[in-house]
Amino acid sequence: MQYRTVLHIDANAFFASVEQAANPELRGKAIAVVGSHGRTVITTSSYEARAKGVKTGMSKYEALRVCPELIIVVGDNKKYTYTSTRMNEIFRDYTPEVEAFSIDESWLDVTHSLSIFGSAENIAYLIKARIKHCFDITVSIGIAPNKLLAKLASDMLKPDGITVLTPESVSRTLERMPIGELCGIGSKMKRHLNMMSIYTCGELGRCEEARLTRKFGIIGKRLKEMGQGIDHSPVVQFADENDVKSVGHSSTLERDISDPVEIKRFLLQLSEMVGSRARRYNVSGKTISSVCALRRFLLILG
Ligand SMILES: [Mg+2]
Known part of the structure; x- marks a missing residue:
């Protein structure tokens, strides 16, 4: 395979x-x-x-x-957006398949660049050196067979780390990993799973799918896969978005927030990312839509 x-x-x-x-x-x-x-x-x-x-x-x-x-x-959001854009430009020297996840996080699918640069570790070292040289900042890099695991891996050594999860080491790493470490399992979901006596990714991966589906509906299957470290979602490169019908950006907060001031700050950051993409594609829009969490935010904001 x-x-x-x-x-x-x-x-x-x-x-x-x-x-x-x-x-x-x-x-x-x-x-x-x-x-x-x-x-x-x-x-x-x-x-x-x-x-x-x-x-x-x-x-x-x-x-x-x-x-x-x-x-x-x-x-100073301008400074951060500028640095973020330049960093993603550097990433695209190593693969066209770059997806910005938030202002300071990106995924790169380097599957097809390995023969050019030797190895994923080599690409990671080259990128680290350039980011350090150009911006004097450090990054943590996770290398893994998919986006879910790469994000988990980048969190394992901070600051300035490189963590490799090979297909062989995945199940060992996940066995004792708390479920809250997985991107997409927020504090609410974690509480629900804990109530089902599921605390680690290993336990989540072994849980009967029907039990998870009964509790969580269609995402039950996805949850079980997450516990097993399975993730088929592609890295969505900018080129894929060429024929843009919509421009968006999303981010998961580290904790729930309800302070309107804080909410506005995050909305501003997200809006800046959306704005920078819209400018890159040279498009403008007339409809703004949002995910339900955001709608709740807007309600709080009045
Ligand atoms: Mg960060």
């Missing part, structure tokens, strides 16, 4: 790293990025700040309490 080779590349502490790269005075220091217009919630902090206990989602007052020397930087 011919396996695919997929990379998931995740920039480390992206907003904070971009700020540190842009301003030498911030390098090596505990910094935290907050939204613009006097927003007070921390969106990202540097690893120096994390070491002192600063966490995403803290208010800046809370963060300053745990780390008094913390430097607060007001975020």
Whole structure:
């Protein structure tokens, strides 16, 4: 069987790293990025700040309490979108099959580039070196047979890591992996699965499909596959989107949010990604649609 080779590349502490790269005075220091217009919630902090206990989602007052020397930087979305676009351009030097998942995460299907560059690890090292050289930021890279596993792998060594999941090592890795580590299993789903005594990917993969379908409907089958590390979803390259009828972008938040200020900030980030794609395709739109979660957000926003 011919396996695919997929990379998931995740920039480390992206907003904070971009700020540190842009301003030498911030390098090596505990910094935290907050939204613009006097927003007070921390969106990202540097690893120096994390070491002192600063966490995403803290208010800046809370963060300053745990780390008094913390430097607060007001975020600049233009800078992040620019860096993100340039990074994806670099990725496309290694394969045309690049899919941006969020502003600082992309998947690359390198199956057909391996003979040119030698190996997936080699591609990962080359990309890391270029991103470091061009932007002075580090990335964590996961290499695996599909998107689900590549994303899981990139999370396993942070910052600046490369993690390889071979088809042979998948079941061993998943056996004890908590289900919440899988992209697509949020805190609500995790709670439901926990109530069914399913805590690890191994347990999820072994669960009877009918039991999952009874509880979750049609996604039951997909859940079981996720527990087994199966994912057939393709890396959707930009070229596939050429005849664009719609332009969109999605992102999964690390936790549920209900603060309208925070929601607006995420909407702004998503909108910027949509805007940059629309400009690239030279298209404009007249209809805006959203997933149901977003509709709920909009209700909260009034
Ligand atoms: Mg990241």
